[in-house]
Amino acid sequence: MRKTATSMLKNNNGERTPAIPAPGEGKRGEAGHMGYLLRQAGAAQRLRMERALADLAITPPQFVVLTMLAAYPGISGADLARLAVLTPQTVSVIVANLERSGAIERRPHPVHGRIQQIEVSGAGETLLKQCRARVKKLEAQMTAGFTPDEEQVIRRWLARLAREDDAV
Numbered sequence: 585m586r587k588t589a590t591s592m593l594k595n596n597n598g599e600r601t602p603a604i605p606a607p608g609e610g611k612r613g614e615a616g617h618m619g620y621l622l623r624q625a626g627a628a629q630r631l632r633m634e635r636a637l638a639d640l641a642i643t644p645p646q647f648v649v650l651t652m653l654a655a656y657p658g659i660s661g662a663d664l665a666r667l668a669v670l671t672p673q674t675v676s677v678i679v680a681n682l683e684r685s686g687a688i689e690r691r692p693h694p695v696h697g698r699i700q701q702i703e704v705s706g707a708g709e710t711l712l713k714q715c716r717a718r719v720k721k722l723e724a725q726m727t728a729g730f731t732p733d734e735e736q737v738i739r740r741w742l743a744r745l746a747r748e749d750d751a752v
Contacts, residue, residue, distance in 0.1 A: 622745075629726065636718040640711060641685070645670060647715050649678045650687060654704045654712055664702070687711050 593603045605612050607624060616624075633644040642650075645668065652659070652667040659667070665675040679702060682688045687708035693699035704712065727735050 629722070632722050633719060636722055637715055640714055640718075642687075642711065642715060645674065646678050646682060646687075647712075647719070649675060650682065650704060650708060650712050650715070653688060653702055654709070657703060658701055660699075661702070682708070 593601055595601050607613075607628065611617070611620070612624060630644055633647070637644065637647060648668045648670070649664065652664055656663070656667065661675060661679070662672060664679075665672040668675060670678070679688065679690075683690060685707075686705060689703050689705050690700045691703065693701050727738075730738070
């Protein structure tokens with residue numbers, strides 16, 4: 585039986601305290617703050633992605649970095665960090681790990697010797713194709729029940745939230 589916000593539990597001291605609501609219930613449900621609900625949904629989707637990609641030995645942030653490198657070839661590490669919504673330090677570690685696995689290759693810039701160009705390798709393209717297929721299934725599950733017009737409204741809303749006040 586699922587505990588709800590109105591049920592009571594005993595803590596380690598034997599005191600009765602309110603039970604923590606399950607996702608989708610109480611303040612974790614429709615009555616919750618919008619920002620919290622976005623964070624909760626994002627965390628749940630990230631966990632689904634981690635599980636879906638685990639046997640490919642790639643994490644969601646690595647998938648994002650690979651996706652952005654494939655979409656915007658020749659971008660700088662700083663731009664890659666902004667696009668992936670990650671810190672430059674995190675992107676540096678991810679790039680090193682992806683290079684070690686053979687998913688990407690670094691080459692010196694033809695004009696600026698100190699600049700490294702990062703490119704998705706053939707193995708990286710194959711890996712990215714596998715990842716995209718899995719993530720596409722997750723996204724289909726996430727949008728199940730919405731019409732294409734409703735899905736477009738949600739996409740537009742999420743994109744607008746990201747643009748407002750240069751949040752990212």
